[in-house]
Amino acid sequence: METHEKVDLPIVKKIAEEFKGTIYQRPPVRSSVKRRLRTRKVFDIEVLEGKDDKLFLLKISSEPGTYMRKICHDMGIILGTGAHMRELRRIRSGIFTENGLVTLQEVSEALYMWKNCKDETDLRKILLPMEIGLCGIPKIILDDNAVNAIAYGATANAPGIVAYQNFKKGDLVGLITLKGEGVAIGKALVDSNSVQQMKKGEVIKPNRILIKRDVYPRAWK
Known part of the structure; x- marks a missing residue:
């Protein structure tokens, strides 16, 4: 942040x-x-250091959708000096940190080796299973018969749920198969305590489908 x-x-x-x-x-x-x-x-905001009484390095942890430049602007108003965001560096997003990042050049070279030399060694070092993206959020395990319906956009209903971690109504929840394959990410329509009492009814509304259609058999008429 730079103050004026x-x-x-x-x-x-x-x-x-x-x-x-x-x-x-x-x-x-x-x-x-x-x-x-x-x-x-x-969640936290720390002023790590200052330089020339005008440049200040901030470390901020917040929920998604928080505008850092707006925080700098508003701090400037309260300080009475005015301020703006000089530079932004994201060091973490969910479970992902700066550790293990690769450059676009490295991605380009890995793709070249795979396409032209049939060597996928470098590409395998870069790519991660998409299921890793579900770490850090509650997960629900689905019965195999419920997977394809969700792949076509259906909600996850109580009869198709085999097991689950605790979650609250409105939480972002990951849906996975018995094998641990990612099926979808969705919003909880009820809390996990209610699921125990449900014999039918909608539990999760998918926001993003991860699995291809017809990988699992159709179990609906």
């Missing part, structure tokens, strides 16, 4: 503390979403 006037580091640290917790944000003018006032949660 010089300000002492202790003051910036004090103001940063006020941005921890639930904050109100309106998306910037240059954004791809409607500019509605909304709430976002900042």
